Amino acid sequence: MNWRKILAVATYEFRTNFRRGGYLFATFGLPLLALALLGGIRWISQRSQGSELVTVDLDKPIGVVDEAHFLPALPPEGFEAFPTVSAGRQALLDGHLLALVVIPPDYPRGEIPLTVYTTSGMFTVGDVLSQRLTFLVAYGKARGHIPPQAVAALFEPPEAHYITISTGHAERKQTMADMWGPYTLSILYFMALFSASGYLLQGIAEEKESRIVEVLLSSVTAHELLWGKMLGLGALGLTQMAIWVLIAVPAVNRMGAPIHFQLHFTTGFLTIAAVALVEGFLLFGLLMAGLGALGNNMRESQQFSAFISMLAVSPMILSTLFFLNPNGIVPRVMSYIPWTAPVALLLRLSLVALPWWEIAASLLSMAVGVALSLWAGVRLFRVGILMFGKRPSWKEVWRILRQPA
Numbered sequence: 453m454n455w456r457k458i459l460a461v462a463t464y465e466f467r468t469n470f471r472r473g474g475y476l477f478a479t480f481g482l483p484l485l486a487l488a489l490l491g492g493i494r495w496i497s498q499r500s501q502g503s504e505l506v507t508v509d510l511d512k513p514i515g516v517v518d519e520a521h522f523l524p525a526l527p528p529e530g531f532e533a534f535p536t537v538s539a540g541r542q543a544l545l546d547g548h549l550l551a552l553v554v555i556p557p558d559y560p561r562g563e564i565p566l567t568v569y570t571t572s573g574m575f576t577v578g579d580v581l582s583q584r585l586t587f588l589v590a591y592g593k594a595r596g597h598i599p600p601q602a603v604a605a606l607f608e609p610p611e612a613h614y615i616t617i618s619t620g621h622a623e624r625k626q627t628m629a630d631m632w633g634p635y636t637l638s639i640l641y642f643m644a645l646f647s648a649s650g651y652l653l654q655g656i657a658e659e660k661e662s663r664i665v666e667v668l669l670s671s672v673t674a675h676e677l678l679w680g681k682m683l684g685l686g687a688l689g690l691t692q693m694a695i696w697v698l699i700a701v702p703a704v705n706r707m708g709a710p711i712h713f714q715l716h717f718t719t720g721f722l723t724i725a726a727v728a729l730v731e732g733f734l735l736f737g738l739l740m741a742g743l744g745a746l747g748n749n750m751r752e753s754q755q756f757s758a759f760i761s762m763l764a765v766s767p768m769i770l771s772t773l774f775f776l777n778p779n780g781i782v783p784r785v786m787s788y789i790p791w792t793a794p795v796a797l798l799l800r801l802s803l804v805a806l807p808w809w810e811i812a813a814s815l816l817s818m819a820v821g822v823a824l825s826l827w828a829g830v831r832l833f834r835v836g837i838l839m840f841g842k843r844p845s846w847k848e849v850w851r852i853l854r855q856p857a
Contacts, residue, residue: 453679457672461680466688469651478647479692483699512550514584515540520559522592531588544569551581553588560589569615571779571804635802637721640696641729642768642795646761648689649736652681653757656741656837657750665837674834678741686733693729721801724811731818732794736764738825742832745839752843763791767799778803787814790821828853 469475513532516523517540527533532549534540540552554567568581659665668677739760747753766786767774773782778800786796787810797814800806835852836844844852 458680462684465684515549515552517554638798644689644693653740653744656744657753734822738829742829745833745836767795
């Protein structure tokens with residue numbers, strides 16, 4: 453393959469699609485609309501309490517490990533005492549508790565705040581936990597006489613550190629800010645991935661329908677054309693995502709939003725997201741290019757690629773299950789299926805801590821999927837790009853896949 457020709461194709465694809473009105477609106481217009489919506493939500497939230505969507509069983513008891521002997525011998529209704537942190541963590545992992553609260557020694561006189569362990573993440577249970585912790589601390593303080601001026605202080609939410617835990621002893625300190633940033637990046641990742649893949653499919657369909665592809669193939673090989681498009685549109689998707697992040701992060705964090713709307717990212721999450729972004733684009737881009745080349749127009753190309761699109765969007769469709777229990781069977785299985793793993797992994801990482809082996813297994817499944825997409829995509833593109841007339845049947849597609857590349 454001639455890399456100069458590949459770079460020429462990549463440059464053309466990047467410039468052509470960057471000038472599209474739809475791309476410019478999605479890249480620059482959508483972040484501005486999102487910021488306006490966020491400002492509206494913040495304005496409304498300051499004027500009304502609103503109702504929360506319950507996605508977990510909030511009636512479960514909250515475990516308490518009282519190392520300060522702060523509470524009476526009998527805990528209040530809705531709370532369950534545990535002798536050790538390990539016993540409480542195990543009950544939490546077994547699904548018996550909504551959360552586990554550890555009251556440190558010398559509380560509330562000391563400087564160490566409460567420690568709260570959860571398995572559902574702050575997005576789902578944060579407000580409820582805050583209310584119930586406020587009650588628990590007020591219950592403990594009420595053991596003695598309370599001066600009238602101290603009554604108001606009983607209803608101030610106590611300071612606490614929140615930690616999400618998973619099987620395999622994985623745990624992570626978490627606030628709403630820690631969750632909101634990765635979750636927002638997961639959404640942006642999903643949008644950028646399908647924006648780039650969609651432009652790839654659209655470009656191939658338009659060039660084939662107008663017969664421009666015949667002129668192109670007189671100067672470059674099918675492989676050079678394919679990899680040029682992949683490189684150019686991959687850079688286009690990365691540019692779009694970078695612009696979104698550069699606009700969103702400083703704007704949201706400077707607009708005076710509440711802490712749970714601020715966007716923070718850890719180095720570890722960004723590293724995993726970068727690997728998933730590259731693998732995800734190769735997973736879908738190669739298949740979109742191969743299947744798109746089989747159609748004679750945009751409609752037929754979309755019909756061939758519809759199944760792949762449904763696989764990729766399924767984690768978003770089932771996102772409620774991720775909020776309900778990020779370590780449930782459906783989110784975990786989706787993390788190991790190559791064509792659902794990119795989005796599923798980032799959604800789970802935004803909600804809970806995951807052991808290293810689950811992250812490695814998910815990334816490895818994506819790598820296997822990339823190899824399969826490369827095997828299928830190259831064969832389909834090489835043959836399909838010069839097929840005109842009748843749309844091939846799935847039996848003919850299988851015959852193409854069995855031919856040597």
